[in-house]
Every structure is written in C-alpha cells, then in structure tokens.
Amino acid sequence: MSESNSFSVQMRLLEGFKFEIDFGSAGQVLTDEPPPLGDGEGPNPSRLLAAAVANCLAASLLFAIRKFKEDPGQVSAQVRGDLERQEGRWRISKLSVELNLGTEAMTIPHLERALSQFENFCVVTQSVRQGIEVSVSVRDSNGDLLHQG
Known part of the structure; x- marks a missing residue:
C-alpha cells in the first residue's frame, strides 16, 4: 500500500x-x-508550472549537495517552456531547465554523487515528466556543463 x-x-x-x-x-x-x-x-498557469519545476529541481540539487555538508553557493535557475499545437490545442511540449551553481565544481567534493541523484528527489519534475518532456542541465560558476539529463 x-x-x-x-x-x-x-x-x-x-x-x-x-x-x-x-x-x-x-x-x-x-x-x-x-x-x-x-x-x-x-x-499565467504555464509560467507557474515552469517555475514550480525549476524551483523543485533547484531545491533538490541544494538538498543533494547539502546532505554532504557542502556548499553550492548561490544557486539560480532559468527555465524555458515550449508550446506547440497538439490536436489543435496549445500544450506545453517541453520544459528546459538550466541550474547554475554559485561556486566552482571542484569546491564540492561529492558533486558527482549529488548530480547523479538530485532529479529523483524532485516531486514536481518527476510528476510532470509523466506527460511533458523535461530536460535539465547544471553548470558551475565558470559556466562549465556538469550535468545534462
């Protein structure tokens, strides 16, 4: 149960x-x-949905890093939503989320482990993914791509 x-x-x-x-x-x-x-x-509701996905992912990334007592710095996010007509009606077809850490990757010893699991902590994203494609990338303060999912 x-x-x-x-x-x-x-x-x-x-x-x-x-x-x-x-x-x-x-x-x-x-x-x-x-x-x-x-x-x-x-x-509007589409933007609220996009914000909810990005916020949940950012919080999940913070949780995954902080559980190792490490500091990701000032985390920020940007999300882009794509609308397309499906059966004549506008639908959100994809959300693309970019998370940015406020520090360099090398300052977070357990970052690889955190990156491998943080998306699974996000209730909103995992629920939305059942109907909408969600892509996620993470970059450090240098702009280096650390994760793409």
Missing part, C-alpha cells in the same frame, strides 16, 4: 482572467492570462 499525503490551495476569480491564489500561511499570488484574454497582471 502506498503512502499518501495531500495539500490544498484555494483560488478565486477577481476579474477577467485574473485569479487570487491563496496558499494559506504562505500568502497569496495573483495570476492572469496575457493579452488578449487577460491583462498580463501576473504569471
């Missing part, structure tokens, strides 16, 4: 296509569709 946990997020329409998403004690976020549907006053 599998273990199950649940979570809840509330949202309400404010006007047009603008919603307030309430994360409870974590606060609220406004979302909106870009013109011509909405006014672009907040990120």
